[in-house]
Amino acid sequence: MNHHLISLTLIFPLLGALLQTVVQTPRSRWIALAASLAASICAMILIASMQAQNADLQMTESFPWVGSYAITYDMAVDGLNALLIVLIGILFPVLIASEWDQKVGVRGMQGLFLLLQASLFGAVCAQDLFLQFFFWGLSALPLYFLVGIWGGEQREKAAFKAMVAGSLGDALIFSALIVIYYSVDPHSFSLRELAGGKLIGKEFNFLGLELPVSGVAFVLMSAGLSLRAPIWPLHGWFTEVSQEAPSSVFVALCAGVVPVALYLFVRYCYVLFPETLNSASKWIVGVGILNLLMGGICAVAQKGLRRLLAFICLSEVGLVLMGIGSLNPVGVVGAIYQQLILGLGLAGFGLFSGIIAERTGNAWFMNEGRERVLGGIVTRAPVVSVVAGLVVASLLGFPGLGGFVGHALIIIGSYSIHPLTVLISGGALLLASYYLFTMYRFIFLGEVSQKSESFQDLTLRERAYMFPVVLSLLFFGLYPKPLIELIRPTVLTVLSTVK
Amino acid sequence: MIVKEFLYIMPEILIAVTLAFVIASEITYEGEQLRLIRVISLLGLGSAFFYAVYSYQYGSVPIFGGGFCLDGFSLFFKLIFITLAALSIASVGQTREINLGRRTEYIALVLAASLAMCLVASAADVILAYLSLLFLNVVSYFLAAFGRRSILSTEAAVKYLAFGAVAGALFLYSLAILFAYTHSLNIYDMHRALLVQPLPPRVMLVVFTFIFLSMSFQIGAFPMYLITPDIMEGAPTPAAAFLSVGSRAAGFAITIRLLIVVFTQPGLTAGHWEVLGGIDWTQIFSVVSGLTMMIGSLLALKQESTKRLVGYLVVAETGFMMMGLLVLDQVGIAALLYNLVIQVFALTGIFYVLAFIFDEIKSDRIQDLRGMLKRAVFECVCLVLFLLCLVGSPPLPGFIGKFALIGAVIGSGRYPLAVVGVMSMVLSSVAVTRLSYHLVGEFKKPATILTPELGRKVYLAVLVIPMALAGIFAGLVLKGAGESLGFIFW
Numbered sequence: 001m002n003h004h005l006i007s008l009t010l011i012f013p014l015l016g017a018l019l020q021t022v023v024q025t026p027r028s029r030w031i032a033l034a035a036s037l038a039a040s041i042c043a044m045i046l047i048a049s050m051q052a053q054n055a056d057l058q059m060t061e062s063f064p065w066v067g068s069y070a071i072t073y074d075m076a077v078d079g080l081n082a083l084l085i086v087l088i089g090i091l092f093p094v095l096i097a098s099e100w101d102q103k104v105g106v107r108g109m110q111g112l113f114l115l116l117q118a119s120l121f122g123a124v125c126a127q128d129l130f131l132q133f134f135f136w137g138l139s140a141l142p143l144y145f146l147v148g149i150w151g152g153e154q155r156e157k158a159a160f161k162a163m164v165a166g167s168l169g170d171a172l173i174f175s176a177l178i179v180i181y182y183s184v185d186p187h188s189f190s191l192r193e194l195a196g197g198k199l200i201g202k203e204f205n206f207l208g209l210e211l212p213v214s215g216v217a218f219v220l221m222s223a224g225l226s227l228r229a230p231i232w233p234l235h236g237w238f239t240e241v242s243q244e245a246p247s248s249v250f251v252a253l254c255a256g257v258v259p260v261a262l263y264l265f266v267r268y269c270y271v272l273f274p275e276t277l278n279s280a281s282k283w284i285v286g287v288g289i290l291n292l293l294m295g296g297i298c299a300v301a302q303k304g305l306r307r308l309l310a311f312i313c314l315s316e317v318g319l320v321l322m323g324i325g326s327l328n329p330v331g332v333v334g335a336i337y338q339q340l341i342l343g344l345g346l347a348g349f350g351l352f353s354g355i356i357a358e359r360t361g362n363a364w365f366m367n368e369g370r371e372r373v374l375g376g377i378v379t380r381a382p383v384v385s386v387v388a389g390l391v392v393a394s395l396l397g398f399p400g401l402g403g404f405v406g407h408a409l410i411i412i413g414s415y416s417i418h419p420l421t422v423l424i425s426g427g428a429l430l431l432a433s434y435y436l437f438t439m440y441r442f443i444f445l446g447e448v449s450q451k452s453e454s455f456q457d458l459t460l461r462e463r464a465y466m467f468p469v470v471l472s473l474l475f476f477g478l479y480p481k482p483l484i485e486l487i488r489p490t491v492l493t494v495l496s497t498v499k
Numbered sequence: 500m501i502v503k504e505f506l507y508i509m510p511e512i513l514i515a516v517t518l519a520f521v522i523a524s525e526i527t528y529e530g531e532q533l534r535l536i537r538v539i540s541l542l543g544l545g546s547a548f549f550y551a552v553y554s555y556q557y558g559s560v561p562i563f564g565g566g567f568c569l570d571g572f573s574l575f576f577k578l579i580f581i582t583l584a585a586l587s588i589a590s591v592g593q594t595r596e597i598n599l600g601r602r603t604e605y606i607a608l609v610l611a612a613s614l615a616m617c618l619v620a621s622a623a624d625v626i627l628a629y630l631s632l633l634f635l636n637v638v639s640y641f642l643a644a645f646g647r648r649s650i651l652s653t654e655a656a657v658k659y660l661a662f663g664a665v666a667g668a669l670f671l672y673s674l675a676i677l678f679a680y681t682h683s684l685n686i687y688d689m690h691r692a693l694l695v696q697p698l699p700p701r702v703m704l705v706v707f708t709f710i711f712l713s714m715s716f717q718i719g720a721f722p723m724y725l726i727t728p729d730i731m732e733g734a735p736t737p738a739a740a741f742l743s744v745g746s747r748a749a750g751f752a753i754t755i756r757l758l759i760v761v762f763t764q765p766g767l768t769a770g771h772w773e774v775l776g777g778i779d780w781t782q783i784f785s786v787v788s789g790l791t792m793m794i795g796s797l798l799a800l801k802q803e804s805t806k807r808l809v810g811y812l813v814v815a816e817t818g819f820m821m822m823g824l825l826v827l828d829q830v831g832i833a834a835l836l837y838n839l840v841i842q843v844f845a846l847t848g849i850f851y852v853l854a855f856i857f858d859e860i861k862s863d864r865i866q867d868l869r870g871m872l873k874r875a876v877f878e879c880v881c882l883v884l885f886l887l888c889l890v891g892s893p894p895l896p897g898f899i900g901k902f903a904l905i906g907a908v909i910g911s912g913r914y915p916l917a918v919v920g921v922m923s924m925v926l927s928s929v930a931v932t933r934l935s936y937h938l939v940g941e942f943k944k945p946a947t948i949l950t951p952e953l954g955r956k957v958y959l960a961v962l963v964i965p966m967a968l969a970g971i972f973a974g975l976v977l978k979g980a981g982e983s984l985g986f987i988f989w
Binding site for chain 2: 021064065066067068069071105108119130133134135136137138140141144145148149156159160163164167168170171174175178179181182204205206207
């Protein structure tokens with residue numbers, strides 16, 4: 001049976017983006033917000049009407065697209081992607097509200113945000129590899145323009161680098177898709193048909209070598225995704241974008257695109273290559289630990305909020321990778337839960353750092369000599385300080401906030417790999433509490449500096465868009481049960497094919 | 500039934516009548532008749548288009564003693580050519596590169612070229628094929644030289660002429676050898692003769708090499724690709740748009756028909772062909788295809804002129820489309836045709852926006868594009884979309900075409916070529932990103948915003964909408980292309 005909710009979540013933002021080209025400015029903002037909100041409401045209804053304790057794909061919508069290549073428009077949700085839909089649903093209306101007063105080309109910017117929202121929804125829901133890749137490729141374009149047009153001094157260079165890395169990554173994924181497509185008979189892109197080890201034992205001939213399909217495709221896909229999400233040491237473009245992009249755009253990247261990339265990795269690994277995953281899990285965990293530590297160490301050295309955010313993102317990605325590679329139900333559930341939470345946490349961080357940068361002129365909290373530049377904002381603007389405090393606490397995994405659930409589950413799950421990983425991740429968290437508290441202390445506490453003297457507290461609009469982020473961090477921290485119950489059955493099912 | 504045979508070539512007749520009308524009115528009227536001429540020629544092309552669609556019902560029939568054949572394959576190409584000519588004529592009023600007094604001449608040349616292309620697509624007789632190719636090329640030289648005052652344009656035309664002469668001579672020579680061995684001018688008769696008595700391998704090699712060289716001139720493949728960027732840069736931009744698709748598409752039409760009919764035989768499974776004779780020319784083709792792709796996309800990276808950059812991208816596209824032919828099956832050729840359809844819209848759009856920008860800033864240097872996005876948002880966004888579609892960036896329909904081509908070579912086990920293809924795709928999209936990097940630049944600086952013109956927007960919408968539809972209904976288009984091939988030969 002065909003539900004049309006998923007298509008509605010796609011059509012609303014696309015329609016909104018299209019209207020941006022016609023409608024004039026004051027009204028166009030309301031249309032953008034309405035389109036984004038309408039899609040989010042559809043997404044929330046979608047999640048609310050999912051059956052818990054059901055591991056299958058639900059709310060399916062499917063019809064043939066390119067018949068001669070067996071490409072279908074096949075959309076569905078299950079435990080692996082449900083939380084991403086929640087995340088995108090929360091994130092994009094917030095971003096559109098945060099760029100409400102954009103002076104230059106506000107219609108273009110919001111149109112691109114809407115396009116990005118639609119493409120990420122599509123990439124998350126698609127159950128056909130080709131369709132999924134189609135949306136995933138689409139998501140690179142709005143980001144390129146968002147960075148290239150509205151960024152800082154070096155914006156074009158940063159956008160160029162991001163685009164080159166992205167198109168290289170997409171080409172790698174594309175190669176993997178083709179190899180997979182031609183290795184099964186009848187040729188198919190459908191994730192449903194390819195699921196459950198259909199690729200085991202398949203080989204193809206390349207320059208006289210017999211190569212295993214799943215191994216090669218796994219390597220290509222992971223490499224391709226790591227060029228779109230920041231993986232140490234391929235993160236050069238990412239930090240550059242963090243420096244140049246407007247804060248809302250960087251939030252869209254690190255809280256929207258990066259979790260989706262992680263989701264695609266989970267989907268590919270667990271559905272397409274269960275047997276390769278078994279042997280590669282150590283590598284995934286290794287890369288995860290490397291990222292966790294490198295992200296942490298680099299974050300300690302940062303003096304600006306922008307790069308700090310980039311490296312926090314890097315280390316969070318490492319943590320999620322650890323969970324994915326743990327092959328343990330608790331760890332994997334944690335990794336998937338953390339995709340949502342890291343998105344929300346980074347979004348909160350990016351947004352309040354954007355507000356600080358806007359009011360004080362830049363986003364530096366230390367000068368060259370590592371001395372305080374700002375300070376004492378808590379007395380001038382208590383609401384910002386509380387919001388920032390909650391976001392930072394969630395990033396650190398304080399009990400009662402979303403981060404706690406995710407971190408705890410991943411760390412418990414990672415015990416099954418090696419007890420040492422628990423120690424390492426604990427160490428990384430300690431490191432995180434050092435740099436995050438230093439940041440917090442330097443900005444919000446202490447003497448009131450000259451710059452923070454006239455610091456304004458959040459306006460009504462800013463409160464309105466920070467509220468859903470903070471509220472959901474609290475809610476998902478205090479009451480994770482319904483979401484976890486959505487994830488668990490699917491995770492258990494896919495894990496049973498791995499072992 | 501000679502009357503019925505004239506019915507079969509009705510599209511050509513309609514174009515010829517339109518052409519005659521345009522020439523006559525150019526001679527008789529002075530001054531302000533351009534609008535009338537444009538409308539009449541668009542009407543003529545439109546009726547030819549509908550008649551070509553209508554002609555699908557005739558199936559495949561040989562006409563005039565088999566020298567001319569009407570089949571789905573030729574009709575598909577005719578639809579492409581007629582669309583292209585109509586698009587070119589519709590845009591002629593909006594460019595300043597072709598000055599007012601000479602627009603009628605331009606329309607006449609475009610009509611003549613499209614007539615020649617339609618003949619090429621249907622030719623089953625080598626003499627007809629040669630003559631119509633020559634007709635096409637002579638008109639193309641004029642089109643390339645249309646910017647008479649520009650040195651680049653003259654240089655392009657002279658180079659085009661020199662290369663064309665060599666290619667024509669090689670083609671004629673190879674046809675003469677074929678005739679000597681088969682005593683026939685009709686390619687289907689040649690095929691039957693070669694089935695009974697194949698060419699000796701050495702002769703076969705010579706014939707194939709000559710035909711291949713002359714065809715590589717027509718489609719802009721290695722080693723004769725050298726002039727393609729020159730023509731794209733030198734010719735007036737609207738003419739470059741027309742030549743970049745039209746001349747190559749005609750080349751592909753004749754190449755596919757000639758190679759498939761003369762040098763292959765139907766394979767064991769339907770829709771497959773096998774190499775006829777001792778030499779596996781598909782190997783040569785795959786090397787050339789890889790080289791063309793890599794050369795095109797690598798050189799595109801370093802260009803300073805936008806038109807030249809697009810010229811090299813076109814070369815890379817040619818390499819891509821050769822992949823569809825060398826697999827020798829219907830799926831591959833259908834993919835090739837699909838790519839051609841996409842390119843009609845993408846390349847026309849690219850050159851249209853470039854012509855508009857050239858009119859505004861009087862330069863086609865990439866550096867001078869800086870800040871254009873701010874000045875003309877709609878046009879520049881369309882330009883980037885067209886470029887990305889051309890190189891096959893994922894969300895755009897060009898990607899489905901690339902996928903189909905790469906899929907075709909993988910289906911036949913040529914993985915290295917597929918790897919080269921993917922690499923070339925990446926390099927091309929980097930080249931496009933570099934162009935759009937300059938386009939996007941200095942967006943925040945205040946600049947005089949160019950007055951939006953309704954005609955321009957409508958024209959671009961006319962290009963973007965079918966392009967998007969070709970992506971959304973890719974299944975239908977691919978099926979249509981496959982079915983057109985279904986009743987092509989024998």
